[in-house]
Amino acid sequence: MTELIVLVDEAGVTVGTAPKASSHHDRTPLHLAFSAYVFDARGRFLLTQRALSKQTWPGVWTNSCCGHPMPEESNEQALRRRLDFELGLSADEVIELLPDFRYRAELDGVVENEICPVFGVRVSGEPTLRPSEVEQSRWLDWDDVLSGRTPQLSPWCVLQLQALAGHPGIEQLRSPEQSRPSGA
DSSP states (O other): OOOEEEEEOTTOOEEEEEEGGGTOSTTOOOEEOEEEEEEOTTOOEEEEEEOTTOSSSTTOEESSEEEOOOTTOOHHHHHHHHHHHHHOOOEEEEEEEETTOEEEEEETTEEEEEEOOEEEEEEOSOOOOOTTTEEEEEEEOHHHHHTTOSSOBOHHHHHHHHHHTTOHHHHHHHSOGGGSOTTO
16 A cells, blocks of 8 residues: 655645655655654653654654654544554653644755654653564653754654743653643
């Protein structure tokens, strides 16, 4: 089955679809994506390294999970699908953090050009990495991530971290579950 991405105009209105495998190049069209920041019950953040075999940004350290919604799929459905596919994890809680995030980045002649809402996710359990997607992962303290005590990060992750510092949704996710008030 050919995986399709959703092409959009500057206003974010769908204008078509294209095969994902042939759409990322030096003139990548604007399309929909998402980024997810995963936290566990202890409040640790999951940093991942993209597989060395990836067509785009191979071996680059980044946020927990990224992907593209398929046509007729919501961002949250896409997030849950990719979280399971890449990391073998199920989301216990999903919070939309940056609904209007957009970026453009280039590496080795390949451009990312995305309207990319950012989500925070709480999971239970440990990741089971799919080697074709994720080379390795690390649970880290969020403050260490914000302080730059990480490997070099993807450009979208760097931009997202600037906007996520002190975000109330992140603070909610990084607080250990047992200390959270009921109903939170």
